[in-house]
Amino acid sequence: MIKKLLTTTLFVSALGYASMPTVNYDDQFDSAEIDTINENIEEDALLGLNLESLTFQEETVKTEDGQEVKKNVPVQKVEHGQEVVYINRLINQNSEAKRNIVVKNPIPYGTKYVIGSALCNEGCTIQYSNDSGITLNGSEQETDLYNYIEFHFFQVPANSEVRMGFRAVVK
Secondary structure (H helix, E strand, O other), rough: HHHHHHHHHHHHHHHHHOOOOOHHHHHHOOOEEEEEEEOOHHHHHHOEEEEEEEEEEEEEEEEEOOEEEEEEEEOOOOOOOOOOEEEEEEOOOOOOEEEEEEEEEEEOEEEEEEEOOOEEEEEEEEEEEOOOOOOOOOOOOOOOOOEEEEEEEEOOOOOEEEEEEEEEOOO
């Protein structure tokens, strides 16, 4: 009787897990957007700026001389507990620098931000939020579960690219 109950419970649990919706992390990550710090700036201030979002997994590979190195490879399939690397490339195709640019980046649903993993090029500050960007904090707290990050660039040089990113673990 106990064995039959346990088998039935496992079967029902597996069905429930299998019926959970598949999360498309690429679609969610592409929700990162570009804005300006000063709302009085004309909309054309963002013209010529392109944002490209990339999603990777870190894989250990052996070099020709037998050393093991970590390499980012495009995400194919992720499983519970795996770490994903999110990278944004902000490209300024203008012949003049763009000032006071913000990249607003929600943490994809179904993942947990890895504390201390957010990075960006020089000239960038990072702010964190656990309420989808309503309130921002300039420093991380180990106890917070962040769901949103903003990367603030004082200047994006002419005809150049800046990068920013973070890591998250699949829940």
